[in-house]
Amino acid sequence: MITVAHGTRRRGGPLVAMGLTARAGRRLGVPAATSFIELSRPFFDQVLRQEFAAPPVIVPLLLSGGVHLGNDIPETIRTVGGPAILAPALGPHPLLAEVLVRRLLGSGAKPDEPVVLAAAGSSQPAGLADLETAGRLLQGRWSGRVRIATVTGLGPSLAGQVEAARSEGRVTVAPYLLAPGFFAERITHLAFHCGADRVTDVLGVEQLIAELIARRYRWALNTQQQLPAAG
Template identity: 45%
Template sequence: MVGVAHGTRDPRGAEATRALLARVHALAPELSVHESYVEITEPSLRTVLAAVPAPAVVVPLLLGAGYHVQVDLPAAITASGGGARLAPALGPHPLLALALHERLLEAGWNGEPVVLAAAGSSHRRPRRDAQRTAALLERRLGVSVRAAYASAARPTVAEAVAAWQGRAAVASYLLAPGFFHDRVVAAGARVTSAPLGDHDALAQLILLRYTTTSPAR
């Protein structure tokens, strides 16, 4: 399995990716798990695919099916020539709602409305994916959940928090700390959850994406 994250100049991002993939490997120690990135951080997906035995399964460590999942990753797989298979993006999925719920509880959430804070995108598909995750989380929590964005789309997280007159908690719908999570925290909610990180439910979801895409099935 080759996990491919976005990539960032913030070292906390790569640390979080490694911790998450280590959790995946702990759940399935028989599985060979490799780390790669779409951009900025090394090793790149193309580099890793050139080194691992075929057929590999590439699992996007991405929460929505945006440009990277639709264009960049298929192009890298085609260029590798190794016949790797591409799994779907992680979200939306009920296991993400579970992880978000538990991160909120860890942060001190006590039943107030929730703003689901996604990274944001100018493309419609990942925004729709975030809205579907907000609906899953709303069903799980039994309170109102609204999707908002740290960049490239509206409402912004700060706008969504202000709309609740400061009474909403923020669920960070991000995989790792860094630039976007810092923006989410700056929205000033009383409660802001930590990023999903190496939550066990997220590791389970990655394994599910792998097993349902693996050519061995």
């Protein structure tokens, strides 16, 4: 199994991807390597150039669809790596909603208080659709109103959603991010600037997410949707 995360210059970000990959690999009982699209090493294309006894299963550590999943990762596989088997993004999924609830409660949020689920954002409609689904999944586990927001691309603004939620009680912003990095810092800064009362931790190295990675691996291996090498 090869996981592929976006990458970040912040030191803690790659450690989350590596920790999740190691846990998922142990659950599956298979060799597991972590890679990154950019900013962090080893890069995805470098890992794909290694010799494999069988086509590797690629599990994107991404919470929704978008440019990376729709274009960048498949193109890299076709150009330098294939053949390989590509799994879907981790989210949206009920296990991620469960981890979000844990982060909310851990931050001191009460179940009847409003929440803004904040993502980095995408220019692709599929990314926004996935975030909307993630919001509905969280709403099914949280009695206070859940709104979604993005800091780039398509979707409602974080400032507008925090302002709308303030009339309903103390507002908690939940970053819809796996790891610390630029967007986690930006969401935290904007949230407090806009009047949010608290911001939760990112999802992080969580056993439920390792289980989700393992499920994505098994699904991809069973469906065998193999991408060929270029040519």
